[in-house]
Amino acid sequence: MADRPTDMAPVHVLVFPWPLQGHINSMLPFAEGLLGAGVHVTFLHTEHNLRRVDRAASPRLRFASVPDGLPDDHPRSVAHLSEIGRSLRPSASAAYRALLAPALSTGSNADGGFPPVSCVVADGLLPFAIDIAEELGVPALAFRTESACSILAYLSVPSLVGLGEVPVPAGADLDEPVRGVPGMEGFLRRRDLPSSCRGHGEAGELDPMLQVLAKYTAHSCKARALIFNTTASLERSALAHIAPHMRDVFAIGPLNAISAAPASATSLWREDDGCTAWLDGHADRSVVYVSLGSLAIISREQFAEFLSGLVGAGYAFLWALRPDMVGASQSAALQEAVDAAGKSKVRVVDWAPQRDVLRHRAVGCFLTHAGWNSTLEGIAEGVPLACWPFFADQQINSRFTAAVWGTGLDMKDVCERAVVERMVREAMESGELRRSAQALARQVTRDIAEGGSSASEFERLVGWIFPNRLRAQPVSLPSIQGTVQSTCPTMLSAMQCIP
Known part of the structure; x- marks a missing residue:
């Protein structure tokens, strides 16, 4: 990545992720990429998260924090996402404004050697951060940590509602094809829509979470640009359908493949550093790596089905099983896993250095929740995936x-030992899957190399954020609200009333 031209004034970008592991995982490598281009970066955590992460800064990187308004012992889990969102905005706004205030001054050496904030890159799930920055005259870009295909689905919610596709009623045929998401008509089924598209409550109302996500996605058109952790070779069609609704779009991923920092730099969990040593004792492509991410919660019954399926497949497995994943029965679950498979064939850890694990020669497949970071990491390393999606x-x-x-392989909506066993075996043994995975990994490597699509897009983004571009007059804003209103007035009204 090219360095900043020496004749330009220093640029300072504030990067503000939604305060959950998956969002930090992609936005911190993005911040590191900006550092490599000569940009000063403030990475903004919540106070709770800043106490949990590695804070190793550099001369042009600093970590700052804002309150999230929740007590220290609050679980901040998947069951509390809406609570986090409701608390964060009123609690963080004042401290966030204070960080941006130096941009209104004329000083060039504000805050201990850092220049004033000249640009904000805020998580698209923090629309208030974009609005406050623009109110203060600081250009703001939105960063979505999800896939472009899922953002296109959220952007299409008004159309899906108007067509009667969403909410999907209880008891409906989930294999019915879905219309209304451009470019996906040939393969998208009801069961493939984001989980919140399914009916909520007895009357099948729209899930409140879906309304929020659709509203926030529509809000992204207010930002100066929308940044994706993806590449055109993966999601060219989705990006092309999103672009007309946004002022600009940058596809600069996969960022995990660009970042040189250790995975621990982004982790809110303590990683087990013995994983790779354990893998060293196994033959090439002989181990199944299992991780359902940082948010998924499974029942004791689901755990038993996964365990039985993994043992039945006959391969050694490394399982990242968070302490809160199976609830009160976690200790018993761990012992059950070891007893069932034998010590030499199973290692269960609270959290694993995932990038290091996936690139290890011993790993043959990845049983994953298909979160976007995990999906990209598996793709970048050419590892076949067996996907059991949890939500969103x-x-x-x-x-x-x-x-x-x-x-x-896609095994959504089922958690049965026979299915787990069959899909793990196929992911481990299918030559076709492995060839496709390795071919896609080679393409992604080309994308992030000099001259590749993602590398070129990142250079274009760096050029965008320097002052000569930031001072330019804003471009015209596409009338997405008019499109939404004509498609589904009720949905637009629902979006506008959500805080």
């Missing part, structure tokens, strides 16, 4: 893995 965008990511890229 994971459903559509899983479908793309199986039906579009051909690099894995």
